[in-house]
Amino acid sequence: MLGEGLLKGLGETARNFAGSFVSKERLTTVQYPEEREPLPEASRAFPFLVYDGADWEAGLRCVACQICEKECPPKCIYIEKSKDKKPDYVGKPQIYPAKFDIDISVCMSCQICVEVCPFEAIKMDNQFELATDDRFGGLLYDRKELARSNEYYHKIHPTEAAEVDARLAEEKAKAEEKAKAVAAAAAAKAAPAMAAKPAEGAQPQ
Amino acid sequence: MKTVEEIKTAIETAVSGAQLEIVPNGSPSAEHSLLVDAAHAFAAAKFLRDDAELKLDFLSNVTGVDWLDKETTEKVKVTRPVEKEVNGVKTMVDETVEETKKTVTPGYLEAVYHLYSMAKKHGPVILRMRTGNRSDKVELPSLTPIWRAAEFQEREVFDLFGIIFTGHPDLRRILMWDGFKDYPMRRDYVDPDDYEYEPTAHDDVLKRAQAHLAATTTEAAQ
Amino acid sequence: MSESLLEAWNRPPTIEVDGEGELLEVAMGPHHPSTHGVFRMDVVLDGERVIKLKPVFGYLHRNHEQIGQTVGYLQMMPYTDRLDYFCSLTNNWAYALAVEKLVGQAVPERAEYIRVILAELTRIQNHASTIGFLTQEMGASGTPLMYAFREREKILDLFESLTGSRMMCNYMRFGGCRVDMTEAHLNAARKIVTGLPRFIDEFENLLTSNEILMARSQGMGVLKPDLAVNAGITGPMLRASGVNYDIRKVDHYGIYDRFSFRVPLGEHGDIYDRYMVRVLEMRESLKILEQALKDIPAGPFIDPKAKIRGFKPKPGEAYGRIEAPKGELGFYLISDGGTSPYRFRIRPPSFINLTVLEDMCIGQNVADVVVVFGSVDIVLGEVDR
Amino acid sequence: MPPMTSSPYFSLAILFFGALGFGLAPLGLAWLWAHTFAPPKPNAIKNAIYECGLESKGDAWVQFRSGYYLYAIIFLIFDVETVFLLPFAVAFTGLTAGACLAMLVFVLLLVEGLAWAWAKGVLTWQ
């Protein structure tokens, strides 16, 4: 009869209304400032630069190779290479970025820079509360504001950070072996020369 | 479904005088297309839709493509008589000289139609039509009377590329505002200069930003 | 509208004007509560009845195609999320399919299964939101939309835990997917899929036999099958008019042949049929999801030899298309051997489905124009590209 | 002349002015506040007709269909009728049967007018 569909609909909303007192499934509101839902691990907002050790400037992994600057779709990264070099985590002297700006008012948080970075230097943060009324200064992050420690990276992306560290440690180990091998070869080459030298005079200590 | 060659012969038999050409497609998808001359395009399209065996009743996609004037330079051996001093006597000796010859193939605008058949559920037949050149001869016959799907898409190709579709019921700009003058999707279009604030400018954006800065400072100087 | 609308548009009014009152030209303009964004319809009214309706586009023309021709192939993937911003994963899949067709790239088994699972989840949350907005325009202000968004939030949580972003997933790569779908994600998907039938039943209880919905939608905005085919209409709107054309069944792309699912068809082609086709498509997507989640194989989630960055396809062209929730979404790429395509063209289903908006709205009341427009289900990012 | 306060209407007057004051006070306050603090800055764009963000072409004072007008008139009749019914509703317990009959005739007369209009098809919206 007429109106039967309406009653079924009202029954449905009544069941949802009654259910909302009982089952959490029907009461989905998250009271944002007081009650925050934990973000999933892979959640991404804006990029940040990872640094090892305590001093952010010395520990920056970025070597200013500018691949992320070229690959960024909206072109919102600006890098200026440094004149001098600083040793990186393996000890090899590398260039570091004198300036590394990201304009987060243009960034589309697409994580392509993370994907193309060969040095694991840039990762995605999940910090999203960045509303500001300062248009020009507040939305252009420079090197200092972008740098975060490796511990912070472990805190927000635990599994991913663990993999990255494992890979880096393994690279470090390989690099050291290579260095040792090179040193051993050099020592082997230098040994006969050393044998010849003592015949002429005292060993310079 | 018939192959492109069979369709070509079928059209030639049905539409007398239609010059057809198969444009090969280099990618592994091997979707070769049929280039129809503008004069017989309407009749060929009507045949493709009404033919009992093909029944291409669904026009899926109309695309405009802008091919610029191509400058091809190739090295060519030319033998030309050259006056030469041979042991005191001037004689004409032909000599092969390598020259770079610049040939300019005029660009054109192209409309590509992807046709499918909903009745027989078979795959894309690609129809191409090319205009005379990129400046004045830019008319192509509109296929809207045959497939109503072409109405908005042809208006978009007109709006962004400048191909004038004759016979279109309502050819106006569809995406840009009516007062807009250029055809923005052409390869040689330069977009307006609003590069005032480019904090992360590098490569060509940096060039545009510096050009803008120079323009505004000279403007302020006057 | 410099000159009067009747002359400007040189099509004669298709219905007789009884000339009792003057005609009123009004713009249901870019800023209008019922136009799903910035879409404008210039309407000529004779009292309440619509004499002429001229859609105006371009208010969200963000130049996807020009950007597509300047940035590389990989950089274009996050832009495809922003085309139809309700279904970012199906946009990704359509673009990845086109590029894979252009370079002849194979896709491993597991990646195909993941693509089907995510595409069907996207279809369900898109249809639920569309019905929510459609009933909102009929006057049910908010209740069905609340139900629909409650389910959509669950599906978006899964997308965020898998790809990192709720709406802009940027997940598919040429030859597979960017990240593997771990067992935890699969269990989350199973949990959602087990909860969905109850949601669709609730939705049907709320709406299907509702007298107001039936009165407002049956017999309104009727679309004849032959006009639908000729005007290139695709998707639920076409199937509601009774034409059996679903690209999952026609093109056999991906691995849809392994799943048994039916294609719902309507008879009258009115708004109620479009609503019912969308509800039944949600149930069919559920069936596909159950089968896909049951027998997803292990294996690589991306073809290890696939080149992702900075690759230059051989000169040639390719047109890849899929059955997006709104219709046939196609990408037509012409490559000249460079790192970015020479021509990047998007075949937008919503834009072409609007070709027949005027034919469906002539003679209806203005209030019904809003409902007919809602039943077409368009998203402005894809209409204006 | 009996003092003002004892006349029966005095309490009515107080109540009336009290209600009036209660109604107008916030409006007055708002006007005073706007007048002293917010300087009026009208301009042409602000006062233009709002039509979905566009300049509205043509004017809205069109000669509209007669159906609207008839609909409004019928509503008006019943609106006025209820105003007459109000005092009757308050006092009809104390009235005689004849008065009820008279009011019934009044109501039925108007209902008969509505029936005629309905039959003429004024209310059906084609």
Place this chain on the structure above:
Amino acid sequence: MGLGERSFDVAVDPELKIELGKQGIFVTTIQELYNWGRKSSVWPMQFGLACCAIEMIATTMARYDLARFGAEVFRPSPRQADLMIVSGTVTKKMAPQVVRLYNQMAEPRYVIAMGACAISGGPFKQGYNVLKGIDRYIPVDVHIPGCPPRPEALLQAFMTLQKKIDEQSLTGENRPRYLNVDAPGEFPVPEQGEHDLVPASNPNVWTVPVVIR
């Protein structure tokens, strides 16, 4: 000494306020009451442009309830709204309409530029039809970076806006724009020229620091 000149932002002695509060007497200044009233019922205008509008709708839905901030009522007409959330890409074809709507809103009015596109053109700033940020024509109060910003980011922006309204002083030097006479009340609507919008930006709203590169 008209009513307008007397200063209303004299601060109430905090200890006295707490003491009286204990005895159940509530002490406040007119300015606090005025700002509290404005802050708690900011009615946004229904103004969705693109993808950010979907996140704005998701914010009004059950899970991220915008009604808890007094902003649940989305008024379609600018006459009844006092906050414009520019959520999505402002194209050059839409820019005149956005500025006209802003002009037609009643003062006091606020603008939230939601998402990268509204602030600076975002990922589409290379497009020929995209305006590089709405703050070229109208003053913006709160910018939310993100593409699209999460619903919680929009809620946090609402709290920033409410804090900003709370700190407004009714008289004196930094009183808001709509309260002082000489501040411009009209923001000219750009025309659509042959190649671009004319004028390219509104000078007294858009002041650019020169970037040395």
